[in-house]
Amino acid sequence: MNFKYPNGKRYEPTERDKQHRIKSTKNKNHSYSNRGMTLEEDLNDTNAYYLDRNIAVIHKKPTPVQIVQVDYPRRSAAVIKEAYFKQASTTDYNGVFKGIYIDFEAKETKNQTSFPLANFHTHQIEHMKTVVQQNGIAFVILRFSSSEEIFLLPFPTLHYYWNRMVNGGRKSITKDEIVNNGFPIPVGLQPRLDYLKIVEKLTFKLNEPFID
Amino acid sequence: MNFKYPNGKRYEPTERDKQHRIKSTKNKNHSYSNRGMTLEEDLNDTNAYYLDRNIAVIHKKPTPVQIVQVDYPRRSAAVIKEAYFKQASTTDYNGVFKGIYIDFEAKETKNQTSFPLANFHTHQIEHMKTVVQQNGIAFVILRFSSSEEIFLLPFPTLHYYWNRMVNGGRKSITKDEIVNNGFPIPVGLQPRLDYLKIVEKLTFKLNEPFID
Structure with missing residues (x-):
């Protein structure tokens, strides 16, 4: 799947290239026909499909950014000149499906044999816990x-393995555990996931x- | 209520001041004791109260930003050097309250006598319409x-007046209409709204x- 990362292969990663990384990524996103779509693109595509057909209203939240400096050039749009990525306090996706709150x-x-729990942070785990408490x-x-x-893992299952880590256990969920306790999502065309x-x-x- | 806008009163609005507007606003946010809180601050405060007491999980979405250029200085956080504000495709707040999806x-x-509908844009109206269709x-x-x-106006009521505008009627909702068809939200201390x-x-x- 290396063709998904043309930047890393085609160029030496100089400082200048790094500055342009976002621009290049943007262009890549336009080629919807190849198999190099990221999980995020597949999900956005799927959510657009759900919205189109009145199946559900689920959106990805914008990336949280701490804005420090903004220029207001005369008669044109405000330009953000200095900002930083912030850690999200919630999950990326939420919405409503037949009256049910989805998060x-x-x-x-x-990694091929396990899923590192470092992919999540404490705020997100806490957030999902409160969602379940509210019957979302x-x-x-x-x-x-x-x-x-691709697998769907219910929060209580994730929470079980998260607690195992917190209590000194392994820092990942093995693939076997995911296969046994998660639900495979087949990749389709319409919708993709x-x-x-x-x-x-x-x-x-x-x-x-969840009890293992 | 002019004391709420110290920047506009204390300084001549030079270009340099405009560049620092965000920084100054940030400092203002720290004085929670005075009455100069914005509606957004009051709502964030209220939502934090709800979250604390397991009443509901409702968050403001991050401001949508189109990131164009990012610098990656060695061994320090990525700096966004060029970005633009994007129009939101949804509303700002959503979450779950006793299993109910809230948006x-x-x-x-x-304005003292009416609420201009220019405060909303078509995408947001369409979004709220789909939410109601999904029983949110x-x-x-x-x-x-x-x-x-402060008033809470259910979406179907807003939609009624929005359609009146679309069909050539007035571009605002009169205050009387809001008083008669909305629900006043009293300002309190804990929670504020x-x-x-x-x-x-x-x-x-x-x-x-809603039928008028």
């Missing part, structure tokens, strides 16, 4: 990029406490 | 800053079609 985070790993549905979508396998089919079938048990 | 936008006006609760919180009166009390009482009718 999830999506992550991918190049919280889960994570995990992608193994080398094998292109029909994760709501799983939510629909399993709503009654997605929030159930 | 709203908050706006204030200095959508509304707007409107603040008249001169009188400090207890809008969920209204949602709780009126859930059964908040999504009802």
Whole structure:
């Protein structure tokens, strides 16, 4: 899957290239036809499909940015001249599906045998916990990029393995554990990742406490 | 209420001041004790209160920004050097309250007799419409800053007046119409704007079609 990362292959990563990384990434996003779509692109595509057909209203939240300095050139748009990426206090995706509040985070790993829990941070775990307390549905979508396998893992299951780590256990979930306790999301064309089919079938048990 | 805008009064608005506007605003936010809090600050405060007490999980979405250029200085955080404000495709606030999906936008006006509909844009109206179709609760919180009166207006009511404008009618909702068809939100201390009390009482009718 190296063709997904043309920047890293084509150029020496000089400072100048790094400055232009965002611009290059933007161009890449326009080629929807190849298989090099990221998990985020697949999900945005899927959510647009859901919205189009009145199936659900789910959006990705904007990237949180701490704005420090803004220029106001006369008669043209304000330009942000200095800003920093902030850590998100919630998950990236939320919305409503048939009256149910949906909340999830999506992550991918190049790792082949386990999913590192470093992909999540404490704020996000706490956030999903409160969502479940409010009778919303919280889960994570995990992608193994080398094998292109994608799984939906209900929050209580993630929380179980998170607590195992907090209590001194391993810092990842093994792939076997994900296969056994998660739900595979097949990759399709329309929609690309029909994760709501799983939510629909399993709503009654997605929030159930998980015991290994 | 002019003391709320120290920048506009204390300085001549030179280009240099405009560049520092964000920095100054940040400092202002730290003085929670005075009455100069914006509607956004009051709502963030209220949502933090709800979260603390497990009443609801409602967050403001980050400001959408189109990032164009990022610098990666060695061994320090990435700096966004060029970015632009984007128009939001959804509302600013959403979350879950006792299993109910909540979605709203908050706006204030200095106008004393009516609320200009220019405060909303078509994307937001369309978004709230789809939320109501999915059985979520959508509304707007409107603040008249001169009188400090705050109202919750259910989306179907807003939509009625929006359509009146689209069909050639007035470009605002009169204050009388808001008083008669909205629900006043009293300003308190803890929480500052207890809008969920209204949602709780009126859930059964908040999504009802509005007929003037």
